[in-house]
Amino acid sequence: MASTIREGRSVIVVGSGLAGLAAASAALRSNAKAVVLLERAVKPGGNSIKASSGINGAPTRFQSQPPLDTTFFSDTVKSAGKRIPSSAPEQTRRKGLIKVLTDKSSSAIDFLADDIGVDLSVIAQLGGHSVARTHRGAGKTPPGADIVTRLLKKLQNDKRFQLRTGCEVTKLISTTESSGPGARPKVVGVKVRSGDEITSLAGPVVFATGGFAGDTDGLLAKFRPDLAGIPSTNEPRPGMHNLLTEIGARLVDMDSVQIHPTGFVDPLSQDSHLKFLAAEMLRGEGGILLYNGKRFVNELGTREQVSHAIMQLNPNLGPLKQWKVQILLDPGACTAAGSHVAFYEWKGLLSRKKVSELDETTRDTVKNYSLAVAKHIPDVFGRSAFGHWTLAGGQEDNEKEVCVGWVTPVTHFTMGGVVINEKGQVLASSLEADDEVVIPGLWAAGEITGGIHGDNRLGGSSLLECVVFGRIAGEQAASQLTDDG
Ligand SMILES: Cc1cc2nc3c(=O)[nH]c(=O)nc-3n(C[C@H](O)[C@H](O)[C@H](O)COP(=O)(O)OP(=O)(O)OC[C@H]3O[C@@H](n4cnc5c(N)ncnc54)[C@H](O)[C@@H]3O)c2cc1C
Numbered sequence: 001m002a003s004t005i006r007e008g009r010s011v012i013v014v015g016s017g018l019a020g021l022a023a024a025s026a027a028l029r030s031n032a033k034a035v036v037l038l039e040r041a042v043k044p045g046g047n048s049i050k051a052s053s054g055i056n057g058a059p060t061r062f063q064s065q066p067p068l069d070t071t072f073f074s075d076t077v078k079s080a081g082k083r084i085p086s087s088a089p090e091q092t093r094r095k096g097l098i099k100v101l102t103d104k105s106s107s108a109i110d111f112l113a114d115d116i117g118v119d120l121s122v123i124a125q126l127g128g129h130s131v132a133r134t135h136r137g138a139g140k141t142p143p144g145a146d147i148v149t150r151l152l153k154k155l156q157n158d159k160r161f162q163l164r165t166g167c168e169v170t171k172l173i174s175t176t177e178s179s180g181p182g183a184r185p186k187v188v189g190v191k192v193r194s195g196d197e198i199t200s201l202a203g204p205v206v207f208a209t210g211g212f213a214g215d216t217d218g219l220l221a222k223f224r225p226d227l228a229g230i231p232s233t234n235e236p237r238p239g240m241h242n243l244l245t246e247i248g249a250r251l252v253d254m255d256s257v258q259i260h261p262t263g264f265v266d267p268l269s270q271d272s273h274l275k276f277l278a279a280e281m282l283r284g285e286g287g288i289l290l291y292n293g294k295r296f297v298n299e300l301g302t303r304e305q306v307s308h309a310i311m312q313l314n315p316n317l318g319p320l321k322q323w324k325v326q327i328l329l330d331p332g333a334c335t336a337a338g339s340h341v342a343f344y345e346w347k348g349l350l351s352r353k354k355v356s357e358l359d360e361t362t363r364d365t366v367k368n369y370s371l372a373v374a375k376h377i378p379d380v381f382g383r384s385a386f387g388h389w390t391l392a393g394g395q396e397d398n399e400k401e402v403c404v405g406w407v408t409p410v411t412h413f414t415m416g417g418v419v420i421n422e423k424g425q426v427l428a429s430s431l432e433a434d435d436e437v438v439i440p441g442l443w444a445a446g447e448i449t450g451g452i453h454g455d456n457r458l459g460g461s462s463l464l465e466c467v468v469f470g471r472i473a474g475e476q477a478a479s480q481l482t483d484d485g
């Protein structure tokens with residue numbers, strides 16, 4: 001029973017993605033006597049373990065300097081777009097969250113590099129960024145997996161830390177501190193289901209259960225009915241936002257969902273809900289997109305523009321809402337995207353064909369496009385960069401090999417979530433409210449939270465938000481433990 005539960009002696013972290021791991025790490029560093037990390041899945045790491053581009057930070061010692069990178073805040077505000085209103089208090093709150101994210105980004109990178117030992121020495125410039133500030137390692141392990149495994153290993157060396165997998169939090173336990181008008185529930189613990197068993201655990205709670213892009217028929221269908229049935233790069237799993245709204249948490253920007261135009265349709269499991277990302281660089285290095293053998297879009301438009309163009313076409317209606325779009329790389333593009341292509345071929349997502357083996361319309365399109373590229377004829381769809389495309393449209397092209405695969409738009413990230421303040425506390429008040437109402441005993445971090453990214457999350461900023469707000473939340477929760485202790 002909620003009222004009989006003892007004050008907890010452990011910080012409870014829910015979800016073992018990067019936000020949860022960062023929170024656990026910060027709680028231990030703030031001298032929490034114990035930290036329990038609860039994870040619903042059998043394996044820890046969530047979607048965080050799949051991140052492949054990297055994590056943002058500015059300014060950092062890994063960036064080429066000078067000049068010092070001073071535009072991260074303004075780039076993020078710009079990307080958030082119209083969701084940042086022109087008036088206080090909402091504007092102040094949203095910009096305040098962004099300021100925390102960008103101001104603490106260099107110390108987040110230092111933490112991972114120096115304390116956790118992650119190689120972050122390679123820098124890339126992703127869309128929407130004024131300069132290169134997305135960090136990853138030089139080795140083969142992608143950044144998400146590298147960060148998650150090293151952080152987890154470090155945590156497991158600490159006797160105060162306990163990871164429990166196969167444990168789903170099903171409810172927050174709260175008590176009402178005072179009575180009368182204005183009385184607020186205080187979170188004092190969680191109910192946990194493991195197999196058939198349900199137990200209670202007491203302590204301050206950091207909620208880090210991730211987004212809802214993988215919750216197609218649940219939260220996604222509720223907040224974006226137009227996207228119901230669209231596959232995802234995220235693991236299929238339910239969003240846990242209801243557990244927080246049940247005790248008064250407010251939601252924001254729930255209709256703001258990032259779509260990636262190209263997820264691979266695996267020929268051997270076309271109806272799989274989970275899709276592998278066809279990296280943007282395949283198009284950057286020269287790849288084109290075809291529908292019924294014909295081009296239909298500037299392949300280098302923004303993610304929104306390309307996704308929109310695809311979604312105007314007729315979908316293939318099956319168990320999923322998918323579009324049958326072909327991605328085609330000529331020999332020059334295949335070579336330039338070499339290491340990626342080899343991996344996708346190994347996965348069976350791309351295959352090689354001679355130009356002569358393509359159907360007639362596709363052959364015609366390739367020829368027309370190649371001639372236009374070779375002769376510098378302006379592209380009908382406005383594409384102005386052709387990557388490493390080398391076919392020139394002559395007879396000799398027929399014996400050359402292109403790389404082909406099928407792609408469809410996928411949901412990738414959910415910008416919306418629960419409202420938090422700069423301390424990572426979950427709020428029972430909206431961003432536009434005059435007064436802030438905190439839910440005591442409860443913090444949240446990572447993709448479950450909303451209000452930071454607005455219209456559009458910049459690539460590399462979600463791993464960053466996990467580290468920055470995860471650490472803040474973990475530290476805050478640990479301090480409550482000592483206060484109560
Ligand atoms: C393919 C892919 C590539 C990406 N690449 C990048 C990138 O390069 N850079 C970048 O910044 N971002 C990237 N992102 C986005 C980023 O990875 C995620 O937004 C971020 O990792 C979310 O972290 P999180 O800790 O909030 O949630 P997650 O990592 O999703 O972890 C949440 C965890 O909580 C668990 N959980 C859920 N409910 C419960 C419950 N009730 N009880 C217990 N446990 C629960 C889940 O099982 C899960 O393990 C990518 C995403 C994908 C899918």
Ligand SMILES: *[C@@H]1O[C@H](CO)[C@@H](O)[C@H](O)[C@H]1NC(C)=O
Binds near residue numbers: 293368
């Ligand atoms: C290729 O160009 C020719 C000549 O302009 C045109 O008739 C034909 O329709 C084009 N083919 C495709 C598939 O675009």
